[in-house]
Amino acid sequence: MEEHYDPAAVESAAQAYWQEHGTFEVREEKGREKYYCLSMLPYPSGRLHMGHVRNYTIGDVLARFMRMQGRNVLQPMGWDAFGLPAENAAISNGVPPAQWTRQNIAHMRAQLKSLGFGIAWSREVATCDPSYYRWNQWLFLRMLERGIAYRKTGVVNWDPVDQTVLANEQVIEGRGWRTGAPIERREIPTYYLNITRYAQELLGDLERLPGWPERVRLMQANWIGRSEGCEISFPFAADTTAAMAQAMGKEGALKVFTTRADTLFGVTFMAIAAEHPVAAAAGQRNPALAAFIEECRRGSVMEADVATQEKKGMRTGLHVLHPFTGKPIEIWVANYVLMGYGEGAVMGVPGHDERDFEFAHKNSLPILMVVRSKSGAYEDVRAPWIADYTEYGVTVNSGEFSGLEFQAAVDAIAASLEKRGLGRKRVQYRLRDWGISRQRYWGCPIPLIHCGTCGEVPVPDDQLPVMLPEDLVPDGSGNPLAKTPAFYECQCPRCGGAARRETDTMDTFVDSSWYYMRYACPDQDGAMIDERASYWLPVDQYIGGIEHAILHLLYSRFWTKVMRDLGLLRLGEPFTNLLTQGMVLNHVYSYAQPDGRRRYVNPADVRSRKDAAGVESFETTLPGGDTIRVEYQGLGKMSKSENNGVDPEGLVKRLGADTARLFTMFASPPDQTLEWSDEGAQGASRFIRRLWNAVHEHVRRGLRPSVDTGTLTDAQRTLRRATHHALAKSTDDIGRRRNFNTAIAASMELLNTVARFDDTSDRGWAVRHEALEVITLMLSPIVPHVAHELWRALGHERAAVDEPWPAVDESALTQESVEFVVQVNGKLRGRVRVAADADEAAIREAALADAHVMKFVGSRAAVKRVIVVPGRQIANVVVSAPADGS
C-alpha cells in the first residue's frame, strides 16, 4: 500500500480489475433473485454534466449495494441518440448528425468509465442504431394494424421559414426559436398513437405504484385529467338547419360536454371553438366572422398563452334550441373554447362559471341564476349580475328539476335527456392522443409508403428496417429526407407502381419508451424482445430527473401496456420503484457589458473579498488581464446559459472519481436539490485521505489475530459497539431509506471514533481492524475505487466488490448500563445511568435521586407522576408547580 493516496493510480487499477474480471456483466440465473437497476439514458450531447454524475452515482450505489446483498444485478447504459441538437450541430459545423452523435457517445462512454460505474457495457444500446429503431418501426406497424396508430390532420406549430413543425417549447413568444418568424397554426396530417384508449388504465394503475413518489403520481393523474359529466345535444333552430345541414351532415344538433349539467337551465349562449365545423360554415356567409376565425387561428396553440388572453367572441347569427325549454340560444365563436377538449363547444352558463361570466359581461349577454347555496344565503347577498356562484348548491328556476342538490340534479337531467336521445353521462379525459410525426431528419423513419393508387401502404416486415441515410447534412430549411429522392422514391409494395416514402420521422420519446426492455436482449435480431426480458423486467429501481415525471414516464407505461396487449409481455407496469433526483445548483455571477447585456462568469473564476467593514464583494480577471467586479445573483440550476456548470471531467482529474461520487452523495438527500460547493468537494477528498491514512497507519503495524469478543476492555467494547451501530445505520439508510448522506455521516463518525482509539494491544489492534474493514465495505458502493485498494491492504485476497455486505453483530450492541435523560415537565434537567435491565421503578428512583433533578422538582410530594419511555431512554418527571431551580 502506498503511503499517500493517489486517486488517479487507485482508480485506474480498480477499473482495470473490474474490466478484466467482467465484474458487472451478468446473465439470467434462474432461482437467483434479480435486481434491475436503471438510470435514465443520456442524450449524447458531448460531455457529461454534474446532473449525469449525480443520477448515475445514485444508481451505481444502489446497484453495488444490492450486489453485496446477493442479488443478481443488472445495470445497463445506452444512448438516446436521435434528436434535434445533432441537427443543429450539423447546421453549424457541416458534419452529419450520425458522425457527431457517435463521436459524442465515444467520449461520454469514456467519461462514464472514468467514474467507475458498474455497468454491463456489453448490453449498450444506441437508439440511432438500425438494429434498435427497426423494432420501433415493427411495433408501429402492429399498432397500425390494430388501430392504435392512425393518421389524422391536426393543429401544429408551423415555422414558415424552416418549413417544419416545432414543439411547443420551441415557440418563444409566438415566434420560431431559430428563425424568429411568426409561428402559424397549421393543420397537417400526422400520425397519432391512441394513448387515450388507455387513459383509464393509466390512471387507475397509478395506485399500484406505491414505489413511486406521490407527487409524480399526482402529476400524472392531473395530466390524464379525468372528469365525469354529460354530453348534451342542443338541436339546431329552424333558421339554421339549412346552413348546418351542409356543414354537419345529418347531426342536426350541437353537442357539448359539461360537468355541470345541473346548471343547464342557466344557459344563455353557446360558445364554440374557432376550428369548430359550425364556425367554418357560419364564416362562409359572414366575412367579418371569417376574419375573426382567422385571427384566432394565428394565435399561439400554447395553452399557457391561451389562458392569459382576453376573452373575445363574435356572434354567428345561428341558434340552437334549449333541450327542455325550447328557447332559442345564439351560437358564438369564442377564443377561450378549445377544439381539442370535449366537443370543442360549451354551453355558456354565466351565472355559475367564471369564464362564461366574464364573456357574458364583455358581450352584454343575460345572466341567469339557477343554483343557490344550500343555506340559501347566496340569493340574499349577491345578485347574479354582480358575481357568479360556482359552488355546488341546490337548483332553482329549473322547471321540474328545481330544488335538487348537485348530484341528484345531474342524475335527473341526464336520465331525462337520455330518454329523449339528447344526451348521456360520459367520462372525459384531458389527455390527448400522442402525435409522433416530426418533419425532422435525425429520427426513426415512419415505415409507410404513399401510393397514388393504393393510398397509404405499410412497409412489409421483411423490408424493415427502413434505413435512415446517415450521410445527409441538414441546412436548416426543412427536412433533408424530403429533398433526397434516393430516400423517398420507392415502389409500392402492393401494386409495384412508383410511390413516395413517408419522410416524417418519429418523436424521440418513442425511442425512450422501451429501451429498458432491449437491454435484456440487445443481440436479439429476430424479435423485439425475447424471454430474457421476462427475467429482468420489471425494472426494480428507476432513477432520473423529475422533468420526465409526465411525458417519458407516461409514454413508457402506455408502451408497456400496448406490448402486453400484443402478447409480447406479461407485464403491465415497467418501473416498480422510481427515484427522482433533485437538480444540481451552483452560484450565478454576472456583470453588465458596455452594451448593457449581462455576461455570466463561471463561479470557478470568481474571487471573493471582504472590505474592512466585512462586506463581501466578488471579482474576476478577464482574459485581457483586467480585474472586474461581478454581481452575485444567487443559486441557479447548472446550465450553459448561466455559465455555472462544473465539468465532471476536470473534477475527476483534479480530485478523483471517488471524491466526485462522495461529494454528490453526501451534500444532500438524492431527491432534493444539491448545491455545488468547491469547499465541500475538498472536504470529501480530505475524508478519503483521512481514511487512507488511518488504514495505512494501521496496516503498517502488521497483521494480527482476530477478535476474542469475550475479554475486551471497556474502550474496546465501546469501539465495537460504535462499529456495529454505524453498520446497522448505514444498512438501513442505504437499503430502506435511500439516504446516502446520513449513511456517509455514520462512516465519518466511526472513523472519528477510530482516530481517538489509541489502544496498541493485540486486541485493540483487532477491534480497530474490524472497524476499518466495516468502514471500507460500508463505503464501497459510494467510493468503490479506494475501497478496492483499502480492502486489499487490509489483507484480503477477494476483491471488495465481491464481498457480501457485512452482518451486524447484535451482541456487540448490548450494554450493561444505559444512560437515561431525565426531564422535569419536559425540560432536560439531568442524566442518570442505570442497569440495562432496570425496571420502571428503579429508573424512577434513580431519576428522583439525582440532585440536579430534585432542584427543579422541589420535593417528592410535588411529583404527580413519572413517565418512563424505555425505547428512548428518557424519563419525564411531571410536577404540578416546578421549583425555579435556584
Place this chain on the structure above:
RNA sequence: GCGAAAGUGGCGGAACUGGUAGACGCGCUGGACUUAGAAUCCAGUGGGGAAACCCGUGAGGGUUCGAGUCCCUCCUUUCGCACCA
C-alpha cells in the same frame, strides 16, 4: 387561480414512530508542526449571560407529561398544471 413540497446555526444538512434540537461536513476562531505558506493534527464554535440559568426550528394559536415533528390560521419560497367546460 388550482395542486404539491419545503421553511432548522454563518452555509449544506441531521433529528426516521411526538421523547436529549443542531449528527456529519463546510466555514470560522485559537493552538501544534513549519523559516514561511500549503497540507496535516488538536481544541472550540446556535444566541444571551461572569455564572446559575434563560432563550431558540418562518409567525401566531392549540393538543400533549413532552411538539422541529400532530391540528388550526397566516406568511414566504420552490416546483408542477393552468380558460379542461
